[in-house]
Amino acid sequence: LWCTFELGAFLKDSGREKPVEFLPVSVAFQLLLQWAFMTLLCLAVQVSLYIEEAADAEHSSDAALLFFFVWVLPAGLGILPVLLHYGLQHLEDVQQLGEQLANFSVRDAGCTCCTVDHCDPPTGNQLLCDRELIFRTLKRWYRNSALDSGEKDHHLDRFDALVRERLSSSVLPLVGAGAPPARYRMALYLPLLTAMFPHYLHLGRVRLRGWGLVQWLMAYGAFAATALFFFWLCFFCCRWSVKKIRKAVPRWVVIPAVQSLVLLLPIAFWLPYRAVLQRTGSSLAAGLVLSCMWLILLCLSSTLQLLACWRSQGPLSQTAARCRAPPFFLRVGCTR
């Protein structure tokens, strides 16, 4: 009740609009888990490269590979299921949001004080009823139009209409398909990759594995592409499973299946690059594979954006207009 009231308060007075950011709490937790996973992965890559550099040439690759999997496996088995669980939960909530807003009724909205019968559980003190306070405020807001209509609960109906129409049309495009905003994902992804860049430069300088600076910069590009592919895959697999098999398959089956996909497919995405470089030793051939990796990411990103716009807006004439709208900000009224 309070959340809807607060958002409704911002929308009440049109004209004095200021941007307000809309971020569901569960998205913040997902971002934290993604950060933990990526940090562990980047550390694993850096330490395994360090071990490879420090060990004797004959066994260095084996030692580094062993270390990498000993480190990455706990991240994959420990953090990833939690991330997927909360990701799936969030996407399910987002799917229900449209329906909840379309049928919103302030009379039926849940309120903590009413659920505990207006008695603070730890202390036993009596609590004021938030519902009564909010209803009184709504009555004050819509005093003039209530006098015109003559209906007793006109203020409640007006607020319901505000939530169903204006709040719904403002919030749903922002929540979109349920993915965390791109600039937050980039804020996690870019610092981690930037921190790894000097290490790859150093490896190019000391010519580890006999690779020069160009090969190590390409290896860096391949790692960055694979990490981006992993992010995209996590979201896509969760969304697909929520849309297609949520009701038919229990979550304890979905999570291990999605987990296997998001761990194995990025390896399959990266392996051709490594195989070509190892087999041919040619920077040109490896560079071509690397270009294909980034091209695939570009195509995936553009296709999904177009599909998302098409599905949410319908005809192409409307799509272009809506796609230009600021994606992460909600235009709302500023109230005191």
Ligand SMILES: [Zn+2]
């Ligand atoms: Zn109450």
